[in-house]
Amino acid sequence: MHTVVPDDALWCAAHEASDRLGMEQKQQEWMQAVTEALSDLLAARVAQATLLEAMMVSHPDPVMLRKAWDELSSQRIAYVSQKKAVATDPRPMDAYTLEQFQAWEEKLSRYFPRAPDAGSTDA
Secondary structure (H helix, E strand, O other): OOOOOHHHHHHHHHHHHHHHHHHHHHHHHHHHHHHHHHHHHHHHHHHHHHHHHHHHHOOOOHHHHHHHHHHHHHHHHHHHHHHHHHOOOOOHHHHHHHHHHHHHHHHHHHHOOOOHHHOOOOO
């Protein structure tokens, strides 16, 4: 029969504490890496949105831009809306995507309002 001597118990306790500290440090490092990656993504999104808005405002043919937007966005909005409607576990990304489409529609309408006689956006 083996009896644990105090030195062995002390070593085991110190080793366990070291393992916990190591795990906590790895978790902190992981959280820092995730935070930095999300910050990079947000910065890229802001820069890209600014570029897109500048391109939209300076577009030489607003009517063609509006037509292309309506065709592309309506298909993508329908797809995301359908996925959101049938999802058993709603994804926040779907709601966020629809919010982004709405925000870009509002920007487009602010710069290039629809003509009153434009009617429906259906093709």
